[in-house]
Amino acid sequence: MIQFFHVYKTYARDLEALVDINLHIQKGEFVFIAGPSGAGKTTLLRLIFRDERPTSGQILVNGRNVGKLPDRAIPQLRRGIGVIFQDFKLLRDRSIADNLALVYRVLGMPAAIGKRKVANLLKVVGLTHKAQMTPYKLSGGEQQRVAIARALMNDPLLLLADEPTGDLDTDLAADVMRLLSDIHARGTTVVVATHDMNMVRDMGRRTIILKAGRIVEEHP
């Protein structure tokens, strides 16, 4: 599903975010990209959905060479990927339901189908009763679940999550991880970037550890 071949990403001068990254993630896998902040986890994710281009090397996502993708093909790539952003990227002036609706509008889905989807996903993340509230009336954990619901709006084959348990206490973090595991169980490939080594250990999934832009460890 995802293949990196000798990928480098260098910002400005000498700022090496990623150095010689090689990795394969199979369809249906659940993978952690772990490491301290600034290790290059977010950059790695952004390369996958082409929010960044590699400085050198090749990246294949679903057989497509992402780095060489022409601009007009980018929307199509992103429509197959769900992304949970570290900062959630929710619109503050809109209800939770409208935040999710944004996705089906972009995809040009008929409103009736889109609305049903919004209702279903809010049920999945347990926020049906808060559908009409704006994000700032929600707790951090609830906002995180909205972000997850939005990432699932397009039925992605691949879900990328950037620090999905970042600010959450242990119980809420466990909830979120359970949710992601459920999604994975339904056949979605899941890639989670996190700095929380304890959680990674508890989950016992495949883990790729990044440090200063390099893969330093991989297990199992």
Add this chain to the structure above:
Amino acid sequence: MDRLRYILQDALVNIRRGGWGGLASIGTIAVSFVIVGIFLVITRNLGAMVAEWKEQFQVTVFLEDRISAEQLALVKKRIESERAVRHMTYTSKEEALKNFKRELRGKESLLDGLGENPIPASLQLSIHDAHQTPEALRQLASFLSRLEGVEDVLYGQEWVDRLTAAVRMLRLLGLTVGLALGMASLLIVSNTIRLAVYARAEEIEIMRLVGATKMHIRAPFLLEGMIQGGAGAGLAILLLFGAYRATLYQLQLTPGQIFGMGVGSFLDPRGAAAMLLAGAAVGAFGSLVSVGRFLRT
């Protein structure tokens, strides 16, 4: 279908949020178009008037009262042989008097005191377009006035030419002013749209990241610009029409009767449609300018 509806909804939301900024855009476009429209209506009417005068104001050759039949025949022959002359009509003294009386309408008694018919017979010449230069006409007139039996030669061409030049100047001025104002409206619309884009920067970012095409992001703003531009132009047409009617009323004229000639008219439907389209185009262009810079994939 749904996609279209979403785009329309987004555009309307933008307009609603734009508030005063949007109204300012519409107002500016309206003012620009009113000014351009005034020039259009004036030049259109003046142009029509000049064209009509060109038809009417041909060369008139007044004949002496004591001209003999032979002399008249000779004059006619000389005139007919002139290449510049397209057509010639003879008006006898009697006919001329009758025409004059008809023009006096009900005040014929004014003429009662006149013993003899004072109006001379005349020949009206219409001139080929190619010969309607002031120089050619002057030569023709001086030639004709030297003919035996000719009293006087009148032509209004010089006057018509000056008017034509004035209309041309006015049209040019209108075009220049219109262009300048068009640019100004463009800037203001593009500024309003830019504010709308900034206000929605976060949303655009998210749309981009969930796979919106550039067109999908751009379309609502494009539509917003077009609606603003079209509304401005529409408002301008209404204002112009009101002003036009008020002017007619002040001058106590009915439409189609401006300057006592059958030429008075407002913008025709095509002209009005062109103005609406131009307004929409200005709006669309203004929005493209400001959204274009904002988009990256």
